[in-house]
Amino acid sequence: MSEVGHNSGINSETAARLKQYVERVERLTEEKDGIAEDIRDVYSEAKSAGFNTKIIRKQVARRKMDAQKRIEEDELLELYEGVFA
Amino acid sequence: MSEVGHNSGINSETAARLKQYVERVERLTEEKDGIAEDIRDVYSEAKSAGFNTKIIRKQVARRKMDAQKRIEEDELLELYEGVFA
């Protein structure tokens, strides 16, 4: 067998690069999960302070939806610009 | 109507604190979404480099599962210990 195959049929350089990508994703995912935990902590804290977290979630969702509407409008404006440019 | 009620039936201080929580969540969510985008970028880059992103995803999933499995087994052992403690 040639050099190819030392790592399940892939040459070792390719395998190494694959590993790089996997590890980068893993590192970023870890960060992301960390932030998700932070968010949970904020809700916990709010709860401890006597707030109903459901309401906060609704509020967040609502504002996000509004933001979405704004984005849609922006895109529409951009579209118009293209037409009149 | 008393001062209470200026903000839908809750006093202004409470409203302010609520706003704080909402904004903290929003800020963290923004960060989180940013990282999610970074992850997508890594996959895009890998794809451009000629890799099959499905393979990378599977590798990531597989490794995550290995880690999870170990945790799962440790917890099971611990649980069994608890039975005989």
Add this chain to the structure above:
Amino acid sequence: MSEVGHNSGINSETAARLKQYVERVERLTEEKDGIAEDIRDVYSEAKSAGFNTKIIRKQVARRKMDAQKRIEEDELLELYEGVFA
């Protein structure tokens, strides 16, 4: 107004078919919920028999994970095969 619109803007045949789908989903959901209840009953029974349900849950999770891991690995292999096909 034409015949269309008697049911909020859709013709009655379409409405009837829609209703069919909704009812099929509802019937199946009912079955599903029934089984979910059965599962809960099994855990209750186990608990009454003196078992730590957490252990049973962990066992179930562990076995499921084993199965999933095997599937995951098979898919990965298949994917690799595809690369060299």
Add this chain to the structure above:
Amino acid sequence: MSEVGHNSGINSETAARLKQYVERVERLTEEKDGIAEDIRDVYSEAKSAGFNTKIIRKQVARRKMDAQKRIEEDELLELYEGVFA
């Protein structure tokens, strides 16, 4: 060591009963997943027939909520009966 311990420190009869529970849960879970798949199939079919599945889901959710309201009312009635009985 006594007979206890042949199976990770649990006597074999207990282990056997544990296994029974695990398997019952697994069997029921399999059934449940099968039905979940059936539900997905119904949605797929509806989609193929030109329906917007999101709307069907909303419809199903809405009817369920109505049912929930009915249950709440029933419980309230029951409560009253208790008071006046």
Add this chain to the structure above:
DNA sequence: AACGCATAAGTAAGAC
């Protein structure tokens, strides 16, 4: 541009 997949949010149940 539509489909399936994967993650994420929200909801509900069970443990302490």
Add this chain to the structure above:
DNA sequence: GTCTTACTTATGCGTT
């Protein structure tokens, strides 16, 4: 009764 954990639903993303 509170709290955490598990499940279910829903949305959004990548792919074909």
